[in-house]
Amino acid sequence: MARQTDPVCRLCRREGMKLFLKGHRCYSPKCPIERRANPPGQHGDKRPRRQSDFRPYLREKQKVRRIYGVAERQFRGYFRQASKSKGITGEALLTLIERRLDNVVFRLGFASSRPEARQIVNHGHIQVNGRRVDISSFLVRPGDVVAVRERSRALPLFKDRMAQAEVRAVPEWLVRDLSAMQGTVSRLPERENVDATIQERLIVEFYSR
Numbered sequence: 001m002a003r004q005t006d007p008v009c010r011l012c013r014r015e016g017m018k019l020f021l022k023g024h025r026c027y028s029p030k031c032p033i034e035r036r037a038n039p040p041g042q043h044g045d046k047r048p049r050r051q052s053d054f055r056p057y058l059r060e061k062q063k064v065r066r067i068y069g070v071a072e073r074q075f076r077g078y079f080r081q082a083s084k085s086k087g088i089t090g091e092a093l094l095t096l097i098e099r100r101l102d103n104v105v106f107r108l109g110f111a112s113s114r115p116e117a118r119q120i121v122n123h124g125h126i127q128v129n130g131r132r133v134d135i136s137s138f139l140v141r142p143g144d145v146v147a148v149r150e151r152s153r154a155l156p157l158f159k160d161r162m163a164q165a166e167v168r169a170v171p172e173w174l175v176r177d178l179s180a181m182q183g184t185v186s187r188l189p190e191r192e193n194v195d196a197t198i199q200e201r202l203i204v205e206f207y208s209r
């Protein structure tokens with residue numbers, strides 16, 4: 001995804017909900033959306049505006065893109081791939097993005113947010129099946145073992161994240177071993193393993209219009 005240089009909390013305020021882009025700060029009273037829930041803008045964007053019929057579809061697509069940190073071009077590619085697969089396109093799209101390596105690192109608790117997980121992967125701290133993988137968009141498969149590299153385990157960052165991961169739940173499609181700093185993909189994710197607030201039907205209709 002193109003580098004985000006603006007405060008990421010503006011993205012949450014734009015979507016009107018927490019996207020959990022700042023890790024533990026999102027759970028604290030310091031979260032900007034707790035203090036200023038109105039959309040960003042010069043005057044807080046409080047002026048009443050006419051809501052077009054197109055807006056819900058665009059906002060839902062943008063929300064999912066921002067949650068997973070995927071650029072428009074890449075997101076459109078995921079949609080094309082999902083539309084060619086068997087089953088419901090919307091569900092196939094979400095489960096496809098859920099398999100991204102940076103998302104798996106976040107789900108396992110090795111990072112406090114997806115942006116941090118993406119940075120961890122890009123810096124070469126993660127290996128899949130014993131081989132270093134520094135591509136955050138890498139799609140995992142059942143049986144893959146995702147682990148923190150041996151030379152990176154002593155870093156203060158991972159010691160801190162392992163302590164925090166003890167209280168974080170892991171999706172059913174992943175099996176975590178904190179002592180070994182690794183996790184195994186037991187099966188492909190299903191729709192119920194993805195955020196229930198996402199309305200994938202709107203995304204499908206956006207690209208199908």
